[in-house]
Amino acid sequence: MIWGPRGGSAVGVLAVAVLGTAGLGGSLFGLAGANVSQDRVVLVGGTLIDGRGGPPIENATIVMEEGRISSIAANLTEPFPEDVDVRSIAGKWIVPGLIDAHVHLATNPAAPEWRRRTEAQLEAMVRGGVTSVRDMAGDARAFPDLVDALARNEIMGPDVYYSALFAGPDFFDDPRVKQASIGVEPGDAHWARALTMESAVDEAVRQAAATGATGLKVYAAVSAPLLARISAEAHRRGMKVWSHATIFPAKPSEAVDAGVDVLSHAAYLVWEGSPRTDDFTRRALGDFEGIPVDHPDMSALLDQMARLGTLLDATLLLMDRLVDRDDAGPRRLEWSADVVRAANQRGVRIVAGTDLATGSGRAPPVHGEMAILVERAGLSPMEALVAATRNAAAAIGIESRVGTIEVGKEADVLILGRDPLADIRNTLAIEQVFKRGVALIEP
Numbered sequence: 001m002i003w004g005p006r007g008g009s010a011v012g013v014l015a016v017a018v019l020g021t022a023g024l025g026g027s028l029f030g031l032a033g034a035n036v037s038q039d040r041v042v043l044v045g046g047t048l049i050d051g052r053g054g055p056p057i058e059n060a061t062i063v064m065e066e067g068r069i070s071s072i073a074a075n076l077t078e079p080f081p082e083d084v085d086v087r088s089i090a091g092k093w094i095v096p097g098l099i100d101a102h103v104h105l106a107t108n109p110a111a112p113e114w115r116r117r118t119e120a121q122l123e124a125m126v127r128g129g130v131t132s133v134r135d136m137a138g139d140a141r142a143f144p145d146l147v148d149a150l151a152r153n154e155i156m157g158p159d160v161y162y163s164a165l166f167a168g169p170d171f172f173d174d175p176r177v178k179q180a181s182i183g184v185e186p187g188d189a190h191w192a193r194a195l196t197m198e199s200a201v202d203e204a205v206r207q208a209a210a211t212g213a214t215g216l217k218v219y220a221a222v223s224a225p226l227l228a229r230i231s232a233e234a235h236r237r238g239m240k241v242w243s244h245a246t247i248f249p250a251k252p253s254e255a256v257d258a259g260v261d262v263l264s265h266a267a268y269l270v271w272e273g274s275p276r277t278d279d280f281t282r283r284a285l286g287d288f289e290g291i292p293v294d295h296p297d298m299s300a301l302l303d304q305m306a307r308l309g310t311l312l313d314a315t316l317l318l319m320d321r322l323v324d325r326d327d328a329g330p331r332r333l334e335w336s337a338d339v340v341r342a343a344n345q346r347g348v349r350i351v352a353g354t355d356l357a358t359g360s361g362r363a364p365p366v367h368g369e370m371a372i373l374v375e376r377a378g379l380s381p382m383e384a385l386v387a388a389t390r391n392a393a394a395a396i397g398i399e400s401r402v403g404t405i406e407v408g409k410e411a412d413v414l415i416l417g418r419d420p421l422a423d424i425r426n427t428l429a430i431e432q433v434f435k436r437g438v439a440l441i442e443p
Contacts, residue, residue, distance in 0.1 A: 039065065039066065040063055040064065040065040040070070040084050040085060041063075041064045041065075041085045041087065041434070041437060041439070042061060042062070042063050042064075042080060042084055042085065042086045042087065043060075043061065043062045043064070043087055043089050043094060043413070043415070044061050044076070044080075044086055044087065044088050044089065044090075045059055045060075045061075045088050045089055045090035045091075045092075046059075046060055046089035046090065046091075046092040046093060046094045046415065047059075047060065047092070047093050047094065047419070048060035048062065048072070048074075048093075048094045048405060049093060049094065049095045049382070049385060049420065049421065050096070050404050050405040050406065051095065051096040051385065051386060051389035051390045051403055051404035051405060052386070052390060052404050052406075053382055053383070053386050053390070056093075056421065057074050058074070059074055059075050059076075060072065060073070060074050060094060061073045061074070061076040062094065062405065062413070064411035064413070064434065064437040065437065066437070067410060067411060067436035067437045067438075068408060068409060068410055068411055068436075068437065069405060069406060069407055069408065069409050069410075069411050070407065071407060072405070072406075072407055089415055089432075092415050092416060092417060092431065093415070093416040093417075093418070093419055093420060093426075094405065094413060094414070094415060094416075095385060095389070095405075095413075095414050095416060095420065095427070096389040096390075096402070096403060096404055096405050096412060096413065096414070097129065097130070097131025097132065097158075097389075097402065097412030097413060097414055097433070097434075097435065098128075098129045098130045098131065098352075098364070098366050098367075098388045098389065098392075098414070098427070099130065099131070099132045099133065099134075099158075099352070099366075099388055099389060099392035099393055099396070099402070099403065100125070100130050100132075100133045100134070100158075100352065100353060100354055100364060100365070100366040100369075100388075100392070101133070101134045101262075101313055101351045101352060101353035101392040101395045101396060102134060102136050102264060102313055102315060102353025102354055102355045103133045103134065103135055103136065103353075103354065103355070103356075103357075103358075104135060104136060104137065104138055104355070104357070105118055105121070105122075105133075105135050105138060105142075105143075105146075105160065105162075106118070106135065106138030106139045106140075106142040106143060106146075106162075106180065107137075107138050107139070107176050107179055107180055108139075108176075108179035108180065109138070109139050109141070109142035109180075110139075110179070110182050111179075114142075118146070119155050119157070121357060121358050121359075122150070122155065122156065122157025122158065122160075123155070123156045123157055124358045124359065124361065124362065124364065125157060125158050125358045125364050126156055126157050126158050126433060126435065126440055126441075127156075127430075127433070127440075127441055128358065128363045128364035128366075128367070128428075128430065129364070129367075129414045129427065129430045129433055130158045130358075130364045130366055131158050131159065131402070131412040131433070131435050132158050132159045132160075132161070132392075132393070132396065132398065132402055132412070133158050133159070133160055133161070134161050134162075134163070134215070134242075134353070134392075134395065134396045135160060135161065135162040135163060136163055136217050136242065136264070136353075136355070137163055137164075137165040137180070137192070137217045137219070138162065138180050139179075139180040139181065139182070139191065140162060140164060140189075140190070140191030140211035140212065140213055141191070141211075143160065143162045143211075143212060144212050146160060147159075147160055147212070153438075156440060158435075159402075161214050161215070161396050161397075161398065162212070162213055162214070163213050163214075163215045163216060163217040163242060164190065164191040164192070164193065164208035164209075164211055164213040164215075164216055164217070165177070165191065165192045165193070165216075165217045165218075165219055166193050166195050166204070166208075166216055166217070166218050166219070166222070166230055167193075167194065167195070167218065167219040167220050167221055167222060167247075168194065168195065168196065168220065168221025168222050169187060169194040169196065169221070170220075170221045170280075171194070171219055171220045171221045171280065172186040172187040172192075172194050173186075177192050180192055190207040190208055190210065190211050191208060191211045191213060193207075193208065195222070195226060195230070196226070197223070197225065197226050201226075201229045201230055201233050202233050205230070205233045205234050205237055205239070206237070208239075209237050209239060213239070214239060214240060214396070214397060215234075215239055215240035215241065215242050215261075215396070215397065216230065216234050216239055216240070216241050216242065217242045217243070218230060218241065218242070218243040218244065218247055218255075218260070219244055219247065219280075220244065220247050220248055220280035220283070221247070221248060221278070221280055222247045222248075222250055223249055223250055224249075224250040224251075224254035224255075224257070224258060227243070227247065227250050227254070227255060227258040227260070228257075228258040228259070230258075231258045231259040231260055232259065235259065240261045240262070240395075240396070240397045241258075241259065241260045241261050241262075242260070242261060242262045242264065242313075242395075243255045243260040243262070243263055243264070244263070244264055244265060244268055244283070245263040245264060245265050245266065245267075245268035245269045245271075245312075246268040246269070246271040246272075246283060247280070248271075248277060248278055248279065248280035248283065249276055249277065249278050251271060251272055251276065252268070252269050252271065252272045252301055253272055253297075253300070253301050253304055256301070256304050256305055256308055256310045257304075259308075260310065261310065261311065261395065261397075262310070262311045262312070262313050262351065262395045263305070263310060263311070263312055263313065264313040264315065264353065264355075265283075265313070265314075265315050265318075265355075266312060266314040266315065266316065266319075266336040266337075266339050266340050266343075267284060267286065267288075267315075267319055267332050267335065267336040268283050268284075268286070269298070269301065269339055270286035270287060270288055270291050270335065270339075271283075271286055272291075272297050272298055272301045273287075273291035273295045273297040273298055274286060274287050274290075274291060284322075284326075284328070284332065285326070285328055286332075288328060288331045288332050288334075288335040289331060293335065293338045293339045293341075293342050294342070298339065298342070299342075299346075302339075302342060302343050302346045302348055303346055305343065305348045306343075306346050306347035306348045309349070310348070311348070311349045311350075311351050311391060311394060311395050312340070312343050312348050312349070312350055312351060313351045313353040313395060314336070314340045314350055314351065314352075314353070314369075314373065314377070315353055315354060315355045315369075316333070316336055316337055316340060316369065316372045316373060316376065316377060317354050317356060317365055317368045317369045317372050318354060318355045318356060319332055319333045319336045319337075320333055320372060320376075321356065333376075337372070337376040337377045338377075340373065340377040340379075341377045341378040341379075344377065344378070344379055344383065349387075349391045349394070350373065350377075350379065350383070350387045350391060351387055351391045351392050351394075351395045352366055352369045352370055352373065352384070352387040352388035352391070352392055353369070353392070353395075354366055354368070354369050363428055366388055367425070367427050367428050369388070370384040370385065370387065370388050370424050370427060371384075371424050371425055373387060373424075374424045375424075381420055381421045381422075381423070381424040382421055384424050385420060385421075385424070385427070389403050389404060390403040390404050391403075410436050410437075411434055411435075411436055411437035412434065412435055412436065413432075413433075413434040414427075414430055414432070414433055414434075415430070415431045415432035415433075415434075416429045416430060416431065417429040417430075417431045431443050
């Protein structure tokens with residue numbers, strides 16, 4: 001047992017920071033008669049699944065104070081001070097707030113009613129247990145006010161982290177980029193930049209960072225040498241680099257060598273074993289019959305990703321939703337699930353991202369992403385939960401603050417009425433949502 005951090009408070013709180021040992025317990029409140037803060041919420045008696053992948057902790061007690069987890073213990077027997085908000089959750093399960101690491105909120109913020117629809121979408125997300133999201137390219141001008149409104153609790157929703165998009169000039173005929181760059185020549189926007197080897201990459205990254213983006217999404221028509229320059233400069237400025245798994249002509253292994261943090265879309269990994277091409281429009285039409293998942297090039301790629309810590313944003317649910325879009329759909333989905341299975345087995349960290357919208361009144365699709373990771377890609381329910389919590393936080397670069405339930409981290413916490421380790425679809429059984437220790441959804 002060790003003393004947990006208290007954010008400067010004078011009250012000693014005994015915390016068990018290393019969990020997983022049977023019979024942990026002790027005093028959470030110490031110092032009888034001290035001035036106990038009245039804004040503490042104590043969750044008592046539930047089974048804690050902390051997001052780190054270890055065994056669940058039964059009969060856990062969690063203290064949330066000033067927006068953070070201040071203490072954790074198990075099998076606590078000491079009575080609580082009278083002025084503490086104690087909530088019995090016996091028979092419930094405690095998990096970290098979920099993170100969807102691949103959404104698109106601002107593709108066309110000039111559209112009528114965009115703000116109203118987006119606020120409704122954000123509220124649906126947090127009601128469905130999503131407390132953070134990573135937006136993967138849109139009009140960055142729309143985000144600062146949205147992020148501020150969320151921080152001020154003027155609107156309800158998850159924390160939003162967003163990207164700036166870099167690609168080669170050939171990509172900027174895409175109508176989505178035009179929608180996200182209204183008033184600016186496509187390819188010239190600080191948040192949607194066309195680059196070549198002759199470009200001033202350092203200045204482009206500086207301007208992207210000035211939009212408030214915390215990461216760069218590299219989409220298409222980028223060579224391996226250019227990607228390496230982008231990645232080095234972004235990391236120098238403390239930004240993440242998020243790349244399509246193949247960006248044409250650069251192959252997945254070249255993106256990994258360039259130091260990108262995350263590869264998106266498992267289906268696009270197939271191009272590692274295919275002849276090089278510049279035709280990025282074929283990205284979803286790889287040779288899923290001719291390049292088996294156990295192809296030597298694929299095995300070498302997955303081992304490289306595991307060794308260098310490159311995360312895989314699989315987006316399997318998207319492949320399932322698009323299965324009837326073209327003749328390649330069924331095989332593309334099967335291959336994608338198989339490569340995620342192989343990646344997980346080889347030690348690649350899998351991230352739950354959906355590339356799908358949350359409709360008002362519907363459960364956020366991240367629940368479906370976790371389900372398909374289990375049911376088609378062979379992850380355990382625990383591994384799927386980690387994909388939507390700790391790994392997703394790592395993909396965004398916020399793992400020091402959220403993604404797991406640990407002393408000192410922000411108190412983004414869900415209370416479930418059914419065991420998600422018995423059935424991953426039980427993540428839908430949400431009874432309470434806490435964001436930074438504040439109850440947003442209660443029974």
